[in-house]
Amino acid sequence: MTETATSELDDSFHVFDTTLRDGAQREGINLTVADKLAIARHLDDFGVGFIEGGWPGANPRDTEFFARAQAEIDFRHAQLVAFGATRRAGAKAAEDPQVKALLESGAPVITLVAKSHDRHVELALRTTLDENLEMVRDTVSYLKDQGRRVFVDCEHFFDGYRANPEYAKAVVRAASEAGADVVVLCDTNGGMLPAQIHAVVATVLADTGARLGIHAQDDTGCAVANTLAAVDAGATHVQCTANGYGERVGNANLFPVVAALELKYGKKVLPDGKLRETTRISHAIAEVVNLTPSTHQPYVGVSAFAHKAGLHASAIKVDPDLYQHIDPELVGNTMRMLVSDMAGRASVELKGKELGVDLGGDRELVGRVVERVKERELKGYTYEAADASFELLLRAEAEGRPLKYFDVESWRAIVEDRPDGTHANEATVKLWAKSERIVATAEGNGPVNALDRALRVALEKIYPQLAKLDLVDYKVRILEGKHGTQSTTRVLISTSDGSGEWSTVGVAENVIAASWQALEDAYTYGLLRAGVEPAE
Numbered sequence: 001m002t003e004t005a006t007s008e009l010d011d012s013f014h015v016f017d018t019t020l021r022d023g024a025q026r027e028g029i030n031l032t033v034a035d036k037l038a039i040a041r042h043l044d045d046f047g048v049g050f051i052e053g054g055w056p057g058a059n060p061r062d063t064e065f066f067a068r069a070q071a072e073i074d075f076r077h078a079q080l081v082a083f084g085a086t087r088r089a090g091a092k093a094a095e096d097p098q099v100k101a102l103l104e105s106g107a108p109v110i111t112l113v114a115k116s117h118d119r120h121v122e123l124a125l126r127t128t129l130d131e132n133l134e135m136v137r138d139t140v141s142y143l144k145d146q147g148r149r150v151f152v153d154c155e156h157f158f159d160g161y162r163a164n165p166e167y168a169k170a171v172v173r174a175a176s177e178a179g180a181d182v183v184v185l186c187d188t189n190g191g192m193l194p195a196q197i198h199a200v201v202a203t204v205l206a207d208t209g210a211r212l213g214i215h216a217q218d219d220t221g222c223a224v225a226n227t228l229a230a231v232d233a234g235a236t237h238v239q240c241t242a243n244g245y246g247e248r249v250g251n252a253n254l255f256p257v258v259a260a261l262e263l264k265y266g267k268k269v270l271p272d273g274k275l276r277e278t279t280r281i282s283h284a285i286a287e288v289v290n291l292t293p294s295t296h297q298p299y300v301g302v303s304a305f306a307h308k309a310g311l312h313a314s315a316i317k318v319d320p321d322l323y324q325h326i327d328p329e330l331v332g333n334t335m336r337m338l339v340s341d342m343a344g345r346a347s348v349e350l351k352g353k354e355l356g357v358d359l360g361g362d363r364e365l366v367g368r369v370v371e372r373v374k375e376r377e378l379k380g381y382t383y384e385a386a387d388a389s390f391e392l393l394l395r396a397e398a399e400g401r402p403l404k405y406f407d408v409e410s411w412r413a414i415v416e417d418r419p420d421g422t423h424a425n426e427a428t429v430k431l432w433a434k435s436e437r438i439v440a441t442a443e444g445n446g447p448v449n450a451l452d453r454a455l456r457v458a459l460e461k462i463y464p465q466l467a468k469l470d471l472v473d474y475k476v477r478i479l480e481g482k483h484g485t486q487s488t489t490r491v492l493i494s495t496s497d498g499s500g501e502w503s504t505v506g507v508a509e510n511v512i513a514a515s516w517q518a519l520e521d522a523y524t525y526g527l528l529r530a531g532v533e534p535a536e
Helices: 033-046 060-072 097-104 118-125 129-145 157-163 165-177 194-208 223-232 254-264 274-289 310-318 345-355 363-378 387-399 447-459 464-468 511-529
Strands: 014-017 050-054 079-085 109-115 149-155 182-187 212-216 237-240 407-417 423-433 436-444 470-478 489-496 501-508
Touching: 014 254, 033 050, 033 060, 033 274, 050 060, 060 079, 079 097, 097 129, 109 118, 109 129, 109 165, 118 129, 118 157, 129 149, 129 165, 149 157, 149 165, 157 165, 157 182, 157 194, 165 182, 165 194, 182 194, 182 223, 182 237, 194 212, 194 223, 212 223, 223 237, 223 254, 237 254, 254 274, 345 387, 363 387, 387 501, 387 511, 407 447, 407 511, 423 447, 436 447, 447 511, 464 511, 470 511, 489 511, 501 511
Parallel strands: 014 050, 014 237, 050 079, 079 109, 109 149, 149 182, 182 212, 212 237
Antiparallel strands: 407 423, 423 436, 470 489, 489 501
C-alpha cells in the first residue's frame, strides 16, 4: 500500500467515505474481506480522499482487511483510515489494547469516536464528564505523537448539543487542542433538519475555531441536505457512504453529495475526469454488495434522466436543459425517453432517434406509432420497460410489415403431474425458417423454460447467433380489471447476448401465451442485434 496516496487535490476540503464500516451496517449487507478490497479499489478509482476500512482489533475480518490492503492495494487518490474509540476510562492511551490495534493496522489516518452527549458519557461510558475530556485529549495526542493523522467523530453531537451545548463544545475543543485535524459533528440518530444543522455548525465553528466535518444519518430523509447545510455553515469535511448504505435507513449518499459539491457549489472535490465515473462506480459497488442499484437514485439511477410525459418530450426536443437540471453525461449517465400511453409525437421521435430508427420527420408515421402504443398499452403492454419490443413495433410501422426471421405454425407446453409429486415440463414448437419446416421438442424446469429451449433447438441450426442468448430475468404481473385465474397477465423478459441486455413484453390471459410473445420478441431482437438480415 502506498503510505500516502498522491492526489491533485489540496487538503482544504475532504470527501471521506465510510462504506466499509458504517455502510456495512446496513441490513442485508455482509461483506467479505474480498468484497471490502474490491469496494476500496472502486472508491480509490473514484477519487475520494479517505476510505474508512473498519475497526481493526474489533473483529478478525477488519484486521485482515487492513493487512491485505497494505499488501494488495496501491492507493492512487485515497488514504486508508482505521476506526476506533478513545481509550478506556482510567487507563492510558499508550497502554490501551484497542488503541494499539489502531496503530498496528498501518493506516496513516485514524478516526476516533468520542462521546459528546453528557448522558451517554455518564450512562454508557459510566465515567465523569471531565474524565471523558481527558480520554479524548490523551488518545488524540498519543496517536499524533505516533505520527498518525487523527479525525475525531463526536458521536450524538447534535442531540448532545441540544441537551448541554457547553459540554458538547468542550469535547470539540478538547479534540482540536490535542491536535485532531478534523472534529466531525455526528447526527448519529439522524433526527436533525437542515436549518438546525446549519445553525449548530455555524455556532460551534465560531465558538471553537476547530476544523469541522459532518456525518449525517438519513432517518429524516435529509442526510444529503444536512451535509450540504453543514458545508454552507463552514464544514470542510463530509462523511458519506456509497449509495447511502448504512444502519437503519442509511447515511448521506456519497454520489449526490459529491455531484452537488462539484456541479452546484463549484468545489473541486474529485480529481479531473472522475465525476464522469459516478454512475459506473455507484453500480459497480451495488454489484459487489449484491443489491440491485436503485433505479430512482439521484444522478446515477437509470431513471434519473428518463422522460415519459409528452409535454416534457416536446420541450426536450427543443432543448434538453428545459427538463434536466444537468447534462447526464457529467455524471456518466444518459438521458432516456420512455414510450407509454402518455407519449406524444416528440417522445416517439426522440425515442426513435435514441434507438437509431430514422422516422424522417414523417408526421403520419409518428402518429401511427403513437396510436399503436396507446392502443396496446390499453390492453396491458408496457413499452417504457421493454425497449426491444418497442423498437420492433417502431420498425414494423416504419417498414409496413413486422420484422420476421421465422413464422410460427404452432406451439404447445405440457405440464405433467407425476404420482411421486414431481412434475415434467415439455414443449413442442413447429415453425418455418428460411423455407424449412422445423419441429422441435424440449424439456425444461418449467413450461416457459421448456418453450425457450424448444425454440432454441428449432432455430439454432439456421441461426447459430442465437447460441449466445441467455434469458436473464423473467417477471410476471397480474393486471387489474379481472380477478384470479381470469386476470390478464403481463410478462417481461430480459435477454442477454453477453455484450448487452434487452427487455421484451407479452400480454395475454394465459401466462404461457404472454411468455411466448415476449420470447418471440426476444429472439427476433437478438437476431436484429446480431446483424442478421430478416426474411423477405
